Structure formats: structure tokens, C-alpha cells
Amino acid sequence: MSQLGDGFVFVIVVILLLWWLVHRFNRWLHAPPSLRLRRLAQDGPVDADESVVWLETCGYEVLSGKHRIPLAVAVDDGPMQATRLYFDYLVQKDDCYYLVKIDRARKPIEWTPSGLRDRLLAFTLMFPECEGIVIADPKGQTIHTVRFKVEDE
Template identity: 45%
Template sequence: MRQKNRIHPSPPLAGGGKIVDLFVMVAAALLIFYWGYRAFYNWLHQPRGMKRLVLGRGELLEPDDAHVLFLESRGYEVLSGKHKVPIAVELDGQELYSRLYIDYVAECDGLMYAVKISRERQPMDWTGSGLRDRLLVFSLLMPELEGILVVDPAERSIRTVKFDLEDTKRPRTREA
């Protein structure tokens, strides 16, 4: 009679195989518990995330758009056309609607800018508070921006506005 080849399991480790297995399982459980605790702790203590604006493609660019040609002549690459960002506002339980307009998004030297075109019917107030009131919203909604380009087609000028919310150059006043 022919004997079948049977594979015999290797003999258990002498004197401690089960102890080693137990140690590995306990160490793995402790490591997973510690990782879970740290993840929960960090989630609990991190500040609430800001709402950020993610732009779509915007309107298509016209090949002969004077503003685009002007920006390109100054070294900017215009990435997208006008963006209309819908905004819902609640006032005393009533829904109101508005829009935020970004004329273009441009890039220069790897830095991204929102572009606003100056218009006669909405003149720019070039004071700190005027710039804050008109343009700060773009920096807050899109922190990846390097700044905002304000293009004045009548003067053929481009002004760059940058907001630094952590300004350490100016001394702070004491509050009583």
C-alpha cells in the first residue's frame, strides 16, 4: 500500500509561542488605541474649518478681450473668465440672495490672483478701509490667492492688493 504524503504542521515553538502571540496582539491593540486617541484629540482641539471657495471654470475667454490682452502684455496668464459666486443670506429668517463677481483669475510666476476691473460706476476707494470693504472677501474665501489685481482700463494700470491678517509691523494698541 502506498502511503500518502501528508504535510505535517511544524511543531509549536517550544515554551513561548503563545506568549509571543499574545504580546504582539496586545502591542498592536495598544498602538491602534493610541493612534485613535490622538486622532480624536487632534480633531477635538483643532479650530473649525473655514469655508473656502472652490472656483469652477468660469466663463470662456474671448480671444480678442482687451482686458485679457492687457494682462497678458504685463506678463500674466489669464486662467479663466468671469465667475459668479451665488451667496445666500439669511436676515431675520428671510432668505436673501446676492452674487460675488470675480472678473478673471490670472497667474504670474506660479502665483494666483483674482482680477477685478475698475468701473466708473463703482470707483475704488484706495484707503485701507475702502480696500478692506471691497476686496478682503476674496482673500478670505480663497486663501491660496497671492493677491487681487485691480485693472484700470482707462489709466492702463494694474495695482496689486495683498492682505496680511497677521500684520506684526504695526504696534497694537492696548484696550482699556
């Protein structure tokens, strides 16, 4: 008799677990695209430095700052090795989100299509909800917005 009861409890637990998994998958599937960015906006603290003040005077609302995205890379069958992608701020302007990279003298931006692709395309692929990537130079008082579009050949 106890085996019948154990089997019944096991079936109930499996059904509840499957229902929970389907429910979580459905919530993830139907979550709005900007939900990930809203979570990201709550993560990084914003220090009121000259870059933040300057971006705000240019009409951007600085939501968060100094983000580090951990990645792992493996070559062939080798071990996974850690690396990171960095961007400086997440901003919003006119209900559109933008990632911000501050242009620094020690690692200047190469303003060619291939240079921009090599340096910034990973951010666009990781955050397709963003309207583009803002390259800001507070010292030179310039802002450029970079957008990528996949073209049909």
C-alpha cells in the first residue's frame, strides 16, 4: 500500500514541476524586450561626473553606469576562459534606449565601417532593444550615434 502512495506523491510532484517550468517559460517568452534593459538600468550606480552631467545637458537621461558583461570563450576543445565587455552608461532619450561608450584618448575609436563593426557590433547583438550606441566625447563636446542594419545582398 505504501508503494502506491509513494508513486502517487511522485506523480503529483512531477506534474507540479512541469507546470512550474511551463509557466516560467511562458513568462520569459512573453516578457517585453525592454524588460532586460529595465533590469540593467537598475544595476549600475551612476556617479555624477562630468560625462553624466554633459550627457544630461545633451538631453539624455542617464539610467545606470559602468557595466561589465562577463563572457566565456573556448577555442577548439580548450577550457573556457573568462573575458568581459564594458560599456559606460545606459541612457534614454525620447523613449529609446542607448548604450554609451565614452571616447578616450588611450583607446580611440576607428571611424571606419569595419572599425566600428569590430568594436561595437557585439553590443548591438547583445542588446537588440537598444536604438543604437552613443559615442560621447565630453572633452571635445561631440556625440555620435552608431546604428547597425543587416542588409540583404
